[in-house]
Amino acid sequence: MSGLSSRHVLVVDDEPELCPVIRKALRSYDYHITCAKNGYDALRLYDQERDSFSLILTDINMPGMSGCELALDLKARGSRIPILLMSDDCIQPLPIKCRSLGLSGCLAKPFTPDKLRHALDETSRMANRVCESTAKALNLRVYPDPILREYCTPISTYDSDLQALSEQMFIFMRENCGVGLAGPQVGIIERIIVADDSETALCLVNPEIISASGTERMVEGCLSLPGVQVDVARNAHVGVIGKRQDGKRISIEADGLLARILQHEIDHLNGTLICDYDPVSKMYL
């Protein structure tokens, strides 16, 4: 049974002719296919045999429930099954918010059997890496853990491990109701941060502040300093450059909450914590 469940794909599409085509395309490979005709059907099948599926391949645009809405419902049910979208009109790469729902990517229609198999293999491989990364690395580090005082090293390799790490950091941050997270907070002494001010969600690798202006004060908390709140004066506007998790350059002009989150998280990469802005706060640690 473990061999079956490791290759059991739930295909969700409102075009009835597509699923048999996919089944035929994967006949020579070790994939077991179950077909659902829409999102509701997929949820019913998931509820019946949730431990059986290893991957969900779903159309984005379906009547009644879209692929993204299906992903939301599955997440609400506690599913961690990776989801690969398929569409005539894929947006690549998928927005980070979509990926945090468990959406691993988008397969452009029409696809060849080879492209389909490659996409399924890649999605399964990434999901396994995410699981390994969660198990091995992502434990919250709390003051006075010395790792929080390390100067983090720059990242030079942009591979699927880094992609998996960034996705896992987003998930970890959201599960802990944070708006930002830096590598050392989860035991990674490397220059990577994630931030989400509810309007912008981004991962930054090797971020650098290249311009700053204005000053604002705000009370901040930190996942690594539970119970501590510090009134911190920071720049109101910052220009930040860095790379995305896929190695592409990124340049951001931020103000308001996002500017504050970026400065807070970049502080973490240099071993600086909010308690350093107010020595009195250390009395409460």
Ligand SMILES: [Zn+2]
């Ligand atoms: Zn923090």
